Amino acid sequence: MTFTFSDRQRQILDEVRRAGQVSIESFAQIFGVSPQTIRRDVNELCAAGALRRVHGGVEMPQSENLLYSSRRTLNGVAKRKIGAAFAARIPSGASLSVSIGTSPEYAIGALEAQSDLMVLTNNLNIALSACEREGWTVRVPEGAVRAGDRDILGPQVEEFFARYQVDFGVFGVGGVAEDGTLLDFTEAEVAARMAILRNCRRSVLLLDRTKFGRPAHVRGGHMREVDEVICDGPLPAPIAADLAAAGVTVSITEDMQ
Template identity: 55%
Template sequence: MLGNVDISKRQAEIADLVQKAGFASVEDLAERFGVTTQTIRRDVNGLCELGILRRTHGGVEPPAPAANIHYSTRQILNLAEKKRIAGLAAREVTNGQSLAFSIGTTPEIVMQALMGHENLAVFTNNLNVAFTASGNASFQVTIAGGRLRHGDRDILGINTTEFFNRYKVDIGIFGVAGVDEDGTLLDFHEDEVAARQSILANCRQSFLVLDHTKFGRTAHVRGGQLTDVHAIFTDAPVPDGIAAHLAGTSTQVFIAGNEA
């Protein structure tokens, strides 16, 4: 079981590979993993039933484009990269600090990386983050109230923005759906942007955590600029155009695997 999804490590690797390549045949997957085509068919059938992939002639491909990739899919895509990003961000947090967490899979994995810390105060509208944080008895966990989005297990709306506006935290930790070429931060829903902007306005330091696939990824709701955040944590150098926008600003870029 990976994340909250009951799949095998091989299935996670298949999903990641197909998402990046756009298509894979059953025969190629069988050869790549050194198993029979029957085994691969069982694997991909399970992934298709979860909505992570879909069958096509001779193989599998990502599901049809939608407003956003389902949370269960996002939990396993680029998982190794997200864990490296999370570990890097966690090293910038000290015991006893207060943290606001937004929605998304990478902030959730950052929370997992923080479980060895002590006496953190966690404020969040992300139930996955809250559930993870509750496993450390020294943490104080406060969650937003309101209507639950079932697939994403988060809470959005006016109650959420008012929730974050009630606190001033040491660090705000959030992700985005995408970053445009001009450095604009993008999401799929106005409520997602409102919650993120509320965290940004009420934290002393802001950590944007995102893997390299978010750079250049399109979404249609604008919500600030990369230069609005104090630190960016990612797994690869940012594209040249975005790096140019960051040049001369106070925004720091931390690249997992390149800590020096």
């Protein structure tokens, strides 16, 4: 099932992401509507997996990622800009290893001018759309498909990415810790992402600003280990300084024309 959120629901998500937990009464005052109206909004958000109910209010899910269909609709404008910035760096004839996640999906979708690409991915959403591009080669690993996310994880995925040395490795993350450590929701997600990082000539991390401080609990890698970061807005100052010292290229889409 695909969920489409209203503008108010997106604002509710943004406020909960910022505050951690917000009451129904607070939202009613913020938006000038009845508590019943807010309850309908948050009930839909909870049904989509975007929020979790607590006594008197809502909070972000603490241990699981949002449904893929829900993540597609979040921060779509930012992800499109990030995808366009990524696409500007990719020449025709390139090879790419691409991770799970919606930001990489936006990025591959933005490769409209490129021809003769080879795309290796464990993200079936990306694989299916890439198959429609004339002249592209698409390869996926074997294994069970994860329901809802439509991706493949496991040791065979790591072995799959390790069999190739591609021009570009592109991936997103579940979250970023205060010190720049990369976070995801399962060990298998981290292992697949790290396999991409190890087996590419240039690594590109795609993320929007909501990933900073977002709760995800499996550590794996650090932002300073990638070659380039593309984000929709400025990074936290300590992380930006760390990446500058490490020689990581940082591209901010709001600064681009």
